[in-house]
Amino acid sequence: MKHIRNFSIIAHIDHGKSTLADRFIQYCGGLSDREMDAQVLDSMDIERERGITIKAQTAALRYKARDGQVYNLNLIDTPGHVDFSYEVSRSLSACEGALLVVDASQGVEAQTVANCYTALDLGVEVVPVLNKIDLPAAEPERVCEEIEDIIGIEATDAVRASAKSGIGIEDILETVVQKIPAPEGNPDGPLKALIVDSWFDNYVGVVMLVRVVDGVLRPKDKILFMSTQAQHLCEQVGVFTPKSESRTELRAGEVGFIIAGIKELKSAKVGDTLTLVNNPASEALPGFKEAKSQVFAGLYPVESHDYDALRDALEKLQLNDAALNFEPEVSQALGFGFRCGFLGLLHLEIVQERLEREYDMDLITTAPTVVYEVVMKDGEQIEVENPSKLPDLGKIQEIREPIITSTILVPQDYVGAVMTLCNQKRGVQRNMQYMGRQVMLTYDMPMNEVVMDFFDKLKSTSRGYASLDYEFKEFQPSDLVKLDIMVNGEKVDALSLIVHRSTSVYRGRELASKMRELIPRQMFDIAVQATIGSHIIARETIKALRKNVLAKCYGGDITRKKKLLEKQKAGKKRMKQVGNVEIPQAAFLAILQVS
Ligand code: GDP
Numbered sequence: 001m002k003h004i005r006n007f008s009i010i011a012h013i014d015h016g017k018s019t020l021a022d023r024f025i026q027y028c029g030g031l032s033d034r035e036m037d038a039q040v041l042d043s044m045d046i047e048r049e050r051g052i053t054i055k056a057q058t059a060a061l062r063y064k065a066r067d068g069q070v071y072n073l074n075l076i077d078t079p080g081h082v083d084f085s086y087e088v089s090r091s092l093s094a095c096e097g098a099l100l101v102v103d104a105s106q107g108v109e110a111q112t113v114a115n116c117y118t119a120l121d122l123g124v125e126v127v128p129v130l131n132k133i134d135l136p137a138a139e140p141e142r143v144c145e146e147i148e149d150i151i152g153i154e155a156t157d158a159v160r161a162s163a164k165s166g167i168g169i170e171d172i173l174e175t176v177v178q179k180i181p182a183p184e185g186n187p188d189g190p191l192k193a194l195i196v197d198s199w200f201d202n203y204v205g206v207v208m209l210v211r212v213v214d215g216v217l218r219p220k221d222k223i224l225f226m227s228t229q230a231q232h233l234c235e236q237v238g239v240f241t242p243k244s245e246s247r248t249e250l251r252a253g254e255v256g257f258i259i260a261g262i263k264e265l266k267s268a269k270v271g272d273t274l275t276l277v278n279n280p281a282s283e284a285l286p287g288f289k290e291a292k293s294q295v296f297a298g299l300y301p302v303e304s305h306d307y308d309a310l311r312d313a314l315e316k317l318q319l320n321d322a323a324l325n326f327e328p329e330v331s332q333a334l335g336f337g338f339r340c341g342f343l344g345l346l347h348l349e350i351v352q353e354r355l356e357r358e359y360d361m362d363l364i365t366t367a368p369t370v371v372y373e374v375v376m377k378d379g380e381q382i383e384v385e386n387p388s389k390l391p392d393l394g395k396i397q398e399i400r401e402p403i404i405t406s407t408i409l410v411p412q413d414y415v416g417a418v419m420t421l422c423n424q425k426r427g428v429q430r431n432m433q434y435m436g437r438q439v440m441l442t443y444d445m446p447m448n449e450v451v452m453d454f455f456d457k458l459k460s461t462s463r464g465y466a467s468l469d470y471e472f473k474e475f476q477p478s479d480l481v482k483l484d485i486m487v488n489g490e491k492v493d494a495l496s497l498i499v500h501r502s503t504s505v506y507r508g509r510e511l512a513s514k515m516r517e518l519i520p521r522q523m524f525d526i527a528v529q530a531t532i533g534s535h536i537i538a539r540e541t542i543k544a545l546r547k548n549v550l551a552k553c554y555g556g557d558i559t560r561k562k563k564l565l566e567k568q569k570a571g572k573k574r575m576k577q578v579g580n581v582e583i584p585q586a587a588f589l590a591i592l593q594v595s
């Protein structure tokens with residue numbers, strides 16, 4: 001165990017985590033150059049294109065250190081987006097150390113801080129690394145100071161590196177060996193292995209990534225899941241180099257995979273502890289909080305006969321994404337579809353994209369919403385994750401909305417603009433701290449406002465410099481109303497929204513006018529109205545592309561003219577019914593374009 005180091009890389013998005021991980025693999029000879037195409041750890045196509053890491057992956061590396069000894073370095077990659085901070089803490093639970101990578105041309109950003117604190121809270125040794133020193137804009141000295149000022153860890157000795165040009169890679173590995181403690185644990189004790197991640201593989205079924213804390217695990221061992229008491233036969237154990245390689249055993253201190261003929265991801269819950277049926281541990285390791293859906297949206301097939309295919313696709317995606325939830329939903333306007341729960345907006349976008357790309361689905365997605373707690377006058381409490389399902393306001397005692405605590409790091413020049421934005425979004429300032437050239441702002445904000453467009457606005461008001469991290473705080477009573485959209489006098493349920501009363505009229509007007517731009521003109525006038533309860537707060541008309549039906553008439557045959565006009569009216573009616581379906585996708589997301 002003296003020669004094992006388990007570590008993760010943590011960073012703000014784009015600071016170079018994945019590039020650095022690839023360098024380590026290359027340096028330690030895990031893959032040939034040919035196999036090193038682009039970024040190996042980010043294996044999914046979408047990850048590669050978007051340049052983000054969705055699922056944590058791992059690589060066991062062999063490194064010959066300057067002391068002449070060979071060390072087994074287990075690298076556990078972590079995702080770096082705010083939606084997935086939950087997975088960051090999961091990966092860190094399997095490690096004794098973390099490399100904190102900071103882009104030397106950008107400096108400390110919100111998730112640098114958040115991830116670092118997660119690591120420190122878990123008692124993990126944090127080793128700072130300054131990356132991208134090849135860039136002319138790199139300011140390693142200033143960024144060192146920032147790490148010390150803002151995060152409060154020593155950074156003078158931080159390795160200066162460039163993952164891109166390969167500078168400092170060996171220095172980092174050497175620091176890992178020296179600064180990060182070897183794992184502790186009892187190889188002779190009863191088996192305790194923490195499930196860090198699990199996923200579904202088409203050939204072998206469920207694969208579990210585990211950190212063995214105590215004991216030894218071998219193929220043919222009978223394993224016991226401590227939370228469910230389910231028993232399975234261990235078929236194969238091994239490590240990723242990052243290619244999978246079978247081993248004869250996994251010992252205390254090691255990280256590796258287990259295959260045990262499990263068919264359902266549900267049975268291999270992340271955070272559960274594995275032990276042996278014959279010599280069970282007396283208590284389980286501390287697990288993780290379950291990931292809870294924060295953002296909901298309706299997904300509907302454009303063609304109603306694709307409903308079954310959409311369900312199949314969602315089921316398949318869920319095999320690999322335990323954080324994705326869905327249940328059937330019926331909309332008057334959109335027909336049969338699914339209400340889906342996501343960790344955040346990015347998660348929603350990724351799922352939507354995978355459905356469209358990998359499963360060839362044409363989808364209508366409704367505007368994302370958060371979940372509300374509603375207390376009824378009769379005392380019943382319900383959760384509302386679809387605005388059109390909000391009960392009659394007359395029957396409601398109180399609506400509570402989710403509040404998040406957001407931490408924003410922004411250069412001083414943009415503080416004023418960012419504060420104005422936070423106020424517009426009903427934020428309540430909790431703290432403001434000057435830290436070198438940057439300011440750290442802490443605001444409590446309704447999550448609903450953040451889901452809408454806060455992140456984009458934050459970036460545009462700060463020329464891209466502000467960064468954001470947030471976590472759920474609590475549900476708070478709030479003065480909320482339901483905003484409905486009527487198209488030609490009919491309420492379109494899929495367009496309903498829950499908004500704060502103070503911004504409801506403004507939003508209603510803006511939304512109606514956006515709809516006018518987005519819904520194509522048809523053969524008749526289309527009235528778009530925004531209503532709150534029985535009040536109409538805005539009205540727009542999409543003018544008809546009028547075909548002059550009377551031009552076909554000759555003479556003054558009144559009845560003929562009447563008949564034609566009648567026919568056109570009937571057309572209007574028919575269109576009104578299918579009119580809902582003809583509303584383009586963009587219109588369902590129009591609220592995202594309204595501030
Ligand atoms: P991650 O989001 O932290 O995983 O970041 P990536 O590893 O995906 O890197 C983000 C971007 O920064 C990519 O375009 C990389 O090519 C680039 N990058 C990473 N490391 C360096 C570096 O040392 N120097 C320069 N110039 N670019 C880098």
Ligand code: MG
Binds near residue numbers: 018
């Ligand atoms: Mg990455």
